[in-house]
Amino acid sequence: MLRAEGLTLGRRLREVSLHLEAGLMVAVVGPNGAGKSTLLQVLAGLLPAQGRIRWGDRDLARIPFLERGRTLAWVGQESHAEFAFPVREVVAQGRHAWGDDGQGVETALATLDLAELRDRPITQLSGGERRRVFLARALATGAPLQLWDEPTASLDVRHALEVLHLAKRLASQGSTLLVSLHDLRSALCFDRVLVLDRGGLVGFGPPEQVLTPELIHAVFGVRAHTAEALTLEL
Amino acid sequence: MRARGLDTLDTLGATAALSLLLLVAVLASLALGDAYLTPGAVGRALLGRGDELARTVVWDIRLPRTLVGVAVGAGLAASGVAMQAFFRNALASPGLLGVSAGGALGAVAALALGGAAASLWTVPVAAIVGAFLATGAVLMLARRGASPEHLLLSGVALNAIFGAGTSFLLALSAGQFQVSGQILFWLMGGIENRTWEHVWVGLPAILVGCLLMLPLGRPMNLLSLGEPSAQSLGVDVKRLRWQLIALSTVLTALATAVGGVVGFVGLVVPHLLRLAFGPDHRRLLPLSMLGGASLVLLCDLPTRFLPGGLRLGVMTALVGGPFLLWLLRRNPC
Numbered sequence: 001m002l003r004a005e006g007l008t009l010g011r012r013l014r015e016v017s018l019h020l021e022a023g024l025m026v027a028v029v030g031p032n033g034a035g036k037s038t039l040l041q042v043l044a045g046l047l048p049a050q051g052r053i054r055w056g057d058r059d060l061a062r063i064p065f066l067e068r069g070r071t072l073a074w075v076g077q078e079s080h081a082e083f084a085f086p087v088r089e090v091v092a093q094g095r096h097a098w099g100d101d102g103q104g105v106e107t108a109l110a111t112l113d114l115a116e117l118r119d120r121p122i123t124q125l126s127g128g129e130r131r132r133v134f135l136a137r138a139l140a141t142g143a144p145l146q147l148w149d150e151p152t153a154s155l156d157v158r159h160a161l162e163v164l165h166l167a168k169r170l171a172s173q174g175s176t177l178l179v180s181l182h183d184l185r186s187a188l189c190f191d192r193v194l195v196l197d198r199g200g201l202v203g204f205g206p207p208e209q210v211l212t213p214e215l216i217h218a219v220f221g222v223r224a225h226t227a228e229a230l231t232l233e234l
Numbered sequence: 235m236r237a238r239g240l241d242t243l244d245t246l247g248a249t250a251a252l253s254l255l256l257l258v259a260v261l262a263s264l265a266l267g268d269a270y271l272t273p274g275a276v277g278r279a280l281l282g283r284g285d286e287l288a289r290t291v292v293w294d295i296r297l298p299r300t301l302v303g304v305a306v307g308a309g310l311a312a313s314g315v316a317m318q319a320f321f322r323n324a325l326a327s328p329g330l331l332g333v334s335a336g337g338a339l340g341a342v343a344a345l346a347l348g349g350a351a352a353s354l355w356t357v358p359v360a361a362i363v364g365a366f367l368a369t370g371a372v373l374m375l376a377r378r379g380a381s382p383e384h385l386l387l388s389g390v391a392l393n394a395i396f397g398a399g400t401s402f403l404l405a406l407s408a409g410q411f412q413v414s415g416q417i418l419f420w421l422m423g424g425i426e427n428r429t430w431e432h433v434w435v436g437l438p439a440i441l442v443g444c445l446l447m448l449p450l451g452r453p454m455n456l457l458s459l460g461e462p463s464a465q466s467l468g469v470d471v472k473r474l475r476w477q478l479i480a481l482s483t484v485l486t487a488l489a490t491a492v493g494g495v496v497g498f499v500g501l502v503v504p505h506l507l508r509l510a511f512g513p514d515h516r517r518l519l520p521l522s523m524l525g526g527a528s529l530v531l532l533c534d535l536p537t538r539f540l541p542g543g544l545r546l547g548v549m550t551a552l553v554g555g556p557f558l559l560w561l562l563r564r565n566p567c
Contacts, residue, residue: 045466046465065469068466076463078460083322083324084513086512137463
């Protein structure tokens with residue numbers, strides 16, 4: 001269970017509070033610069049912010065580094081890699097906090113469709129493939145709190161759908177997921193949607209209640225229609 | 235787990251090959267020079283037997299020179315590995331933060347004031363003082379949580395300031411032929427005429443620094459793929475960055491103090507070994523130490539036979555410069 005109160009970081013995040021039960025899959029949406037990445041980084045303990053974050057009955061900031069590595073996994077937007085580590089070694093880094101026991105690494109590789117790329121240097125992969133490698137590394141941590149920053153941004157439609165399915169499966173197994181997205185239609189398949197605008201929380205709840213045409217217009221400045229449109233499935 | 239077994243075999247093979255290379259370099263460094271000694275004569279002299287001339291040559295001249303060379307090479311290469319992981323850039327090198335420039339200024343100041351005549355300790359100690367002042371400046375910045383970019387730019391500034399001081403002293407002593415000659419020689423790096431004083435200043439501390447760096451290989455792997463993600467995976471990034479910058483600058487300071495300004499070892503050795511054996515720092519660190527020590531000893535050999543101008547720093551630059559150009563051609567930025 002994740003409980004955050006009054007998270008504030010300059011103008012990037014203003015008094016954001018949220019309370020999530022375990023096993024929930026939450027989409028974080030909002031326009032560019034709304035604070036989506038900032039919120040995820042603050043929750044991951046990567047940016048210092050005012051306010052409190054509790055995981056279960058513990059203060060997240062006080063959990064020691066290694067234990068935090070077993071508690072949460074964060075996947076950022078940057079996917080640049082300077083050194084030519086093979087894919088498998090990068091995914092195995094997810095087990096750092098577990099003493100590099102290698103558990104779940106093969107499963108993570110297979111889940112993100114990386115089995116064939118396992119020996120390839122990460123520097124030779126495309127942006128989308130690299131994104132999947134970092135997702136696999138996060139998956140290998142086995143952490144019950146997963147924070148993914150725009151995981152589908154550079155993925156093709158098939159792999160993007162697979163990532164959303166993976167998120168759903170992890171949630172059904174009891175993990176808590178916060179996933180930032182730009183595609184509001186994808187957000188519809190999440191348990192909850194969290195809408196940020198200029199650093200503040202402007203909506204939180206089940207997608208069909210939160211993503212109303214009025215809110216979408218107020219936050220994004222576009223008109224929303226609910227018409228029959230192209231739907232994609234695996 | 236066949237892959238892992240093969241990996242271990244690779245690592246063992248690479249370590250064995252580089253250890254052998256270092257052993258050959260050490261033997262050559264002890265045997266070759268104005269007086270050629272056979273390997274047997276070297277061995278007898280090391281054990282304190284054989285004729286007196288050979289014992290003097292080995293114990294008083296070539297062994298200190300060789301040990302200083304090993305320390306300088308291993309220290310600079312290890313420092314280079316740490317810098318490259320820290321800056322997540324394979325073109326980072328030990329001199330980047332101004333530490334060797336600081337050491338150079340200290341030594342040059344001592345030489346310009348006639349310190350070389352006072353005691354054998356004067357120049358290395360002055361170099362250490364200069365290098366550690368630079369190190370202190372870098373660490374103060376790092377401690378305040380300066381970003382890598384910030385540190386890099388401070389390094390540019392420190393390099394400029396220390397370089398200006400060195401040029402000033404060099405120009406000031408232009409009239410005194412002997413002093414300016416000493417300064418120029420020192421700035422080109424070299425390990426000839428080294429004494430046991432140099433060995434004691436450099437070798438033990440550099441060995442300790444290298445040993446302290448070895449266990450950081452695994453977290454360096456994570457760091458080199460991104461700081462925030464390393465932290466989210468359980469690495470105490472702030473502490474690791476501090477450890478890397480401290481060890482790297484201290485190693486550079488010590489190496490500069492006893493060997494002068496020796497360029498390119500810290501850049502070329504890790505880079506070349508990374509191309510050959512992959513980027514895993516657990517393997518790259520020990521291999522680079524062995525490789526750096528070998529490279530310095532091998533580059534020192536021609537300086538014994540060829541005309542006086544071909545100094546160690548000149549040799550490593552002559553090997554390293556073309557290599558860097560080749561790398562840039564291969565991986566355009």
